[in-house]
Amino acid sequence: MVHTHTHTDFASLKELQTPEEKIICLDPDFCDWTVPNSVFDSLNLKAVILQTTSFSWIDIDYAKSKDIPVVNLRGFSSIAVAEWVTMMVLNIARKLPIVIKDDWKQDYTKHQGIELRGKTAGIVGMGRIGAAIAENMAGNESAILVTKFSKSKI
Numbered sequence: 576m577v578h579t580h581t582h583t584d585f586a587s588l589k590e591l592q593t594p595e596e597k598i599i600c601l602d603p604d605f606c607d608w609t610v611p612n613s614v615f616d617s618l619n620l621k622a623v624i625l626q627t628t629s630f631s632w633i634d635i636d637y638a639k640s641k642d643i644p645v646v647n648l649r650g651f652s653s654i655a656v657a658e659w660v661t662m663m664v665l666n667i668a669r670k671l672p673i674v675i676k677d678d679w680k681q682d683y684t685k686h687q688g689i690e691l692r693g694k695t696a697g698i699v700g701m702g703r704i705g706a707a708i709a710e711n712m713a714g715n716e717s718a719i720l721v722t723k724f725s726k727s728k729i
Contacts (some may be wrong), residue, residue, distance in 0.1 A: 693718075
C-alpha cells in the first residue's frame, strides 16, 4: 500500500509508527529538504531511498552510525541539471542578474556581457552531470578543462 502525505511531521505518520522493518523513499519537498535524525531512531528503518541525486539534505553519517543505507536516484535529472548550469552560465555571461536588478532598464555599457563562443569552460567532476555540461559547452566551441577527484583521495 502506498501512502502519500503533504506535511513534514514524521512522528504523526501512523503508517510508519509500527514495529515492522521499513524502507522509505523520501521526497525532499515533503520534509522541506530536512530529515531529522530522530527518523533514523524511531522508524525501524532498513534503508532510505532519496528521490534526488543530492545527499546534502540528509545526515548520511548519522544514518551510517545506525547501519541504515541511504541511496539516491543515480542519473536522475542529469540532463536537466546540466541544462540549468548551462543556462546560468549564459545568464551570467550576459549579465542578466544585473539587468534584472536594474529593473530591466537597458544600459549597454553597464550591461554588456561577454560572448562564450571559444572561451574555456572549467568543470569539476566528470560524472553524468559534468559530462552533459561539457557536451553543452563543447557545442558552443568552448575548450573544456576538467578536474576529477578520486574518492580514495578525498
